[in-house]
Amino acid sequence: MTTIAIGDQPNAATGFADFFDGRIAAARRVELVIDDARAEPELVIWPPESDEIRWPLSALRTVPDQAEREEMIIASIQDPVARLVLKDPDLAAILSSRCKRLRRRPPVAEMWRLVGWSAAALSSVALIIFVLVPIMANQLADYLPPRGEQALGDTTFEQIRVALDETGVLPLPICDAPEGVQALERMKQRLTERLDLPILSGWTFWTSIWSTPLPCPGGASSSSKA
């Protein structure tokens, strides 16, 4: 039963609800009264055969995003687990109008932890890309046997061949015309005259819009020409 009084003082609104105290899994039918006698108005919850529970109206919050629209689930910021399930639309309307913070969401807790971990995540990614990977790659390169370097070069060569192609699907064609091979051979001799390199293989011409030589690991140097 709900009574709405008209006058200076709001009258005691009463009703019933199901109460879960957050200690045991039992539902209890409770009587609800809004007590305006105190300095701060309170919702008084009377469970059968036990002491009353008082929640200040300013501490009441609804549980959001509920599928059942005919029902209001109320919690108190003073008690994280207890819940009131209210099916009485009149009392729900009174509480909605009298509790100004009913739909307020809790403030962002642990903001500093969030900022800290955001910074940690970003800086660990940056540290790995810009510091650790280059250092380790430099050190590991000394230990890579020539055969492994050759394999790395071949893989890189194929990847660049596909990447340079504008369609992104077919690898660039390799130039094997006699003039091209001869020109490449001359270039190779001029470049390596005074060098003492362990392996020299895979000099390749391909057709691309760039004319830049691309050195690959393992001596597989690939020259490109427009």
Added chain:
Amino acid sequence: MTHSLGTWTAGGRGQLFWLALKTSVWTVLTLGIYRFWMKTRLRRWYWSSVRPGGVPLEYVGDPLEKLLGFLIAVTFLAFYIGLVNLILMFASFAIFPGNVTAYVLSFLGLIPFYFYARYRARRYILARTRWRGIRFGLAPGAWGYAWRAMVHWLITIITLGLLWPRMTFWLEKYRTDRSFFGSQRLHQGGRWQMLYRPFLPMLIGVVLTIAASVAQSSGIFIARYLIVASVPLTLWGFVNYRVNSFKLLANQKSAGDIGFHAKPRVSRVLGIYLLGGFFVYFSLVLLLLGIGVAFFAAAAVYAPNLDALAEIQQVMARLPWWLSVAVGLGGYFSFFIFWGVLSHVFLTLPLIRHYADTLELRGTEALSRIDQRARDEFAEAEGFAEALDVGAAI
């Protein structure tokens, strides 16, 4: 006499549609950050729509703890992806010239993390689920789960799938026996052999399909008619196994004196998959048609003398850049947004409803003896599952 409680469901497709649409649009607008709020809000809605004994479940997970967990997981995974992979790549080129070994090892190395993340995600979700004011929970044990899952998968693969039901049972038992409702521990009873009956149709379907394929490739062309029957049998068998193994496992679960009685129907679940899948694809085709109509309308305005169908590139070149960007980005994002939203409305919701509607709790007078359990703080939430994309269905 024992009491029993049925399960009700609340809320309609319309409510879910608007909630999912609104939160998905926010996710796109915030470049993905709102994703953690979207997941939280959708779970709150789904949980509240399931009402055992008329009392809704409550999801109390927090979006910020999800964001935090994701950042923690990214911090750790960055080291794995960056450094471990570099060392693997080096070793792969040094020992077996080539990079295949590194890719295989890197993938194998992620497998334990996958199972670890799944268990942790389940622990997080249960720890943030309440019913009648009481918390659920899952005891720690993610590494134990990870190695067990890998051994079970290995046995299943070695036996060509014959021991699949054994894996289903023991992994479910591992999870269930560590689950709590308040102070009450759950227990998975039964034997793994009980899952063999629902497993048989799928097994027969697979064996027939393989036999028919082999027969056809060796010249027995009549075998193709067998495939027409064996492939649907396999698919039906798969749904049949999922539904009936869930049912058998649920009916052998208990929480003290409380038992479960589940009666999901294969025909209904199959119907949801087929009809829901049809609605999702049909709606997406309509959306693509809409984008096509928008393109033709724009072509008629900006390039009226060109054949919009044959000269798409020339028409695109004449459209103002803002229109191309709007149609392109709008079309791209609305496709994925609607894909997600429609899957919620036509697949996830009907499935959850069917499983809930057909679930009954027995011996519920014992509920009043169940006490609260302590909060599981769980700093990294479901971060690893999120970062590795192995999260739950919702």
